[in-house]
Amino acid sequence: MKLVLFSILFFINTLIVCSQTEQNWIGLEGKIVNKIMESPIYATIQLESLPYGADNRIFKSDIDSGIFSFKVVANTQYKVKVSAKGYMDVTQEINVEPGLAPLLIEMIPNREGALLSLNINFEQGRARIMEDSFEELDKMVKMLKEYPKMEIQLEGHTDFRGSASANLRLSERRVEAVKKYLTSENISSKRIKTKAFGGSMPVSKESTEEAKLKNRRVEARILKTE
Structure with missing residues (x-):
């Protein structure tokens, strides 16, 4: 009985490890710009997978171009929160699928100093x-x-x-x-x-x-x- 239970647990753990190893990671790209001026914005991007937030990371857009690029798990839903000094926060949910077009995130200035x-x-x-x-x-x-x-x-x-x-x-x-x-x-x-x-x-x-x-x-x- 103990041998059978051990074999089952070993099999389950093997499936979990294989599943994690074989996750299909793809690139998520985009650009953050001022909505009116269309100029690039240096911003902080908080990434959280849904529904449980197992993948939770923070990135920065490029200081000169506003472009960002990072790896995410394919066929997963993510919440993306973008914040930058002098601008209203932008939060949106995206379904990550192969072939997803680059994101264009537009921000509106709302505070003094932007x-x-x-x-x-x-x-x-x-x-x-x-x-x-x-x-x-x-x-x-x-x-x-x-x-x-x-x-x-x-x-x-x-x-x-x-x-x-x-x-x-x-x-x-x-x-x-x-x-x-x-x-x-x-x-x-x-x-x-x-x-x-x-x-x-x-x-x-x-x-x-x-x-x-x-x-x-x-x-x-x-x-x-x-």
Whole structure:
């Protein structure tokens, strides 16, 4: 009798181990963006399998692209909770199946301090906005019109090389140029503050062209949403 019981238990344990070993893990990919501006967001992703939460993990999206990628068990239901400073939390349930399309998770800013990276290009050494930036600025106009009580602060940055005073003046002129574009689209100037930093807050201190481009930027900080 003991031998039979031992054999049964051994068989059950073997099935469990085999089941766990043979789980079909597949990649779950996606991107987290600002719903209005479509700009990438650096966020925390909490993953929990349903119904019992046996698989519970935390990930981060890429700081530059907002893209995430991790392995999950196929044919399993998961709850995904996404949180980021200055944005409303997003929670959704997904059924993970082979061939699942990449997720697009859109977040809405709802707290003071949310910082939006704007893809705005200027002529070299000048404050003239290039035409390929108008689409990005129109997204900002759309956001401000959809949230009529929202107030923002445009923050201008340059690369840190060169004259500090010249860089400061250039960043001032550039944020004023962006403000002028927004107000030309019937956005009240009272809702838009500006602040220039010159090259005092570089994203990168590397000497590559890519690093320089990252340092030359205009960002929009949410000051008020309602």
